[in-house]
Amino acid sequence: MNYKIWRFGKWTFRLTSTRYVLMALVAIMVVAAIFRFVLGLGAVTNLSDEWPWGLWIGFDLLCGIALAGGGFSTALIVHVLHKEKYAPIVRAALVTSMLGYIIALVSLLFDIGRWHNCWRPFFYWGYHSVLFEVFWCIALYTLIQVLEFGDIFFERVKSRPLKGILEKIMPVLMIVGIILPTLHQSSLGSLFVVAVDKLNPLWWSMIIPFFFVWSAFFLGPAMVTFEGSLAARAYGRQPETEVYQSLVKVTMWMMIVYLIVKIIDLNTRGVFSLAFNGSFESNMFLLEMIGGIIIPIIMYAIPSIRKSQQGVAVASFLVVAGVVFNRANVNFTGMAQAVGGSYFPSIWEWLITLGFWSFLVLAYCFIAENFGILPKEEHGASHAAGAQKSIAG
C-alpha cells in the first residue's frame, strides 16, 4: 500500500500523488470561478462577438453530454432489452453519465452571461427554441440520474422507505431516462440547424439531429469500454473484455449505418465533393470520418483485434475521440469561415475546464471506492500491480 487513506465516518478516499494534483486543479478552478463570476466573461475568456461560444460550450457541454451517452445506451440495452450479460458495466456507465451531466450543467452556468437569471427558463417558456428542449431535457434527465443513483446510494446509506420508493418508481425513471436523452442529444444537433449559411455544409444538415443522437448512442458502448479499461488498470482489476468485445458490436453496426446515412445525406445535398476539395474544412472532415468512424469499424470487424483487450480499448478510444472531434468541428471548424476572427481559449478557460474534468475523475473514484458500482471481484487479492501508474492509483 503506497497511499494514505482519508477516512471520515464510514467513507474512505485514497490520497495518491495523482489525486493531489487533481485536487489542486479543482482548487485553481474554484479561484478562477470567483474571478469569472465577479468580473464577467470578457475579463477571463477569449470569447468575442465573432465567437460567442467557445471551449465551455464546444467541449465541456457538447462533448460532456455526448460522452455521457453511455448512460442511456447501456440503460436501453440492459434494462429495457434485458441483455443481462452486459449488466456488469451498467452502473459504472450510469455514474459517469450522471457526473458528465452535472459538469455540463455547471459549465453552462459558467458560460451564461446573466447567470443570476439561470432559473428563468423554467418559468418563461420560449418553446419555439431548440435550446428550450435542450435545457428542459438536460435538467430533468440530470435529476432522474441522481434519483437512479439514489438506488445505489441507499444500499450504503440505509434508508428502507426511500429505497422502497425509488425501487417502485424505477421503471418509470428508467424509461423517461431514455426518452429525455434521446430528445436532447438530437436537439443539441438541431441547435445548429439555425446556422444555415453559417455552418459549413459538410456538417450542416436538416438531419444533424439524427447524426447527434445516433453518434451519442453508439458512443455509449465505446465510452464504457474505454472508461472500464481505464478503471480496470487503475484499480488493478481484470477488465471485462468479454463484455466489451460483445457490446461494441452494437457500436460497429451503428457506425456503419451512420457512415452510409452520412454519404447519402452529403450526396442528396450535392456537397459530397466538398469533402475532397483540399480545404481545411475538408481535411478536418476526412480526419473525423476516417479516424473516428472507418478505422474503428474495421478494428471492431476483425475478431482478433476486437477480442483482445488492447485492440478493443484502442478502437473504442478512437470512437470517443472521433465524436469529440465531430462536436468540435461543428462548433469551431465548420463555423470559422462564416464568422471570421479567431478564437483560442484563454488560460482561465483551460484552467476551469481542467478543474471540471479533474473533479469528474475524483468524484468517480470516490463513488467507485464507496459504492457498489463495479462488479464484485471474485478473487480479491489480484489488484496490487497496476495501482501506481494510473490516473486513479
Place this chain on the structure above:
Amino acid sequence: MPKGVLVDVSRCIGCRSCQVACKSWNDLPATPTSFNNNWDNPPDLTATNWTRVGYHLIEKEGQLKWRFVKTQCMHCEYPACEAACFTHSFVKTKEGAVIYKPTELNQDYCVGCRYCMIACPFSVPKFEWDKSFPFVRKCRFCYDRLKEGDKPACVTVCPTGALQFGEKEEILAEAHQRIDSNPNYIKHVYGEKEYGGTSWMYISDVPFEELGFKTNVSEKPIPLYSWNILKWTPWIFVGWGAILTALYTYNKRRAEVHHEEEMYAPVQDEE
C-alpha cells in the same frame, strides 16, 4: 402598420451622420478610433455601435468607385433571434421593430446564453463582454420614436435621402419602382425575400456580393428550419415512450430475477 426603411446605396455619400445620430439618440458611448486596414470607422458593429457605414472601393466600368453601405439590424419579418431565444427575450413588434425585452420593456429574463448571436444570419446581436452581467445589444429601430409615429434617428439626419422611412409595403413598392425605372440599378431588392423578408431593404447600382452582402441565401425563414424539427418532439416523446414501455414489459416477463446488491461492490482498499 409595419414600418420599413429603404437604403439606396447609390445615394449614400458615406458621411456617417447616421452613426452619430444613433449614438446621440440612444445615448451610446463613443468608440475610440483605432487603426485598421480599411476606411470603416468603427470597423465592426459592437454592443455600443449599433450601426456603421461600410466603405467599399470597387471597380465599375473600368473606373474605381466608392460605395457606402449602412449596416444595422435588418429587423426580420421572422427573426431568427426570436425563435432561438428560450426565454423569449426578443419580440417583433407590430411596428416592425425587433426588440430585446430586457432593455426595452424591462423584462429581464435573458440568461446571456448568446444563442441569438449564433442564430442571427446577419451576425447583428452583440454582447457586452466587459460587463459582469452583460446584456445583448443591437439596433432597436428607435422603437420609442416609432411608437410615437416618428422616424428612426438615423433616417432623420440622412442628408441625401439614401434612407427612406415609411410603411413597409409602400417602401417596397418604391424600391421596385426605382429599380424598374432606372437601368443602372441591380434588379434585386435585398431584404424583400432574404430569410423570409426584412423590414430594412437595400437597392444598389453595384452587385450586392461586391458590397459585402450575403447573397444566394435561403428565402425560407430561419425559425421554420428549427420548427420543422421541433414540431416532432411530442410525437417522439409519446411514440418512443410507448415503444420503450412495450419492450420493457415484454422483456421483463422473460428476464430472470437477479439481486443487484450482490452483483456490485465498492473497490476494496489494499490493506
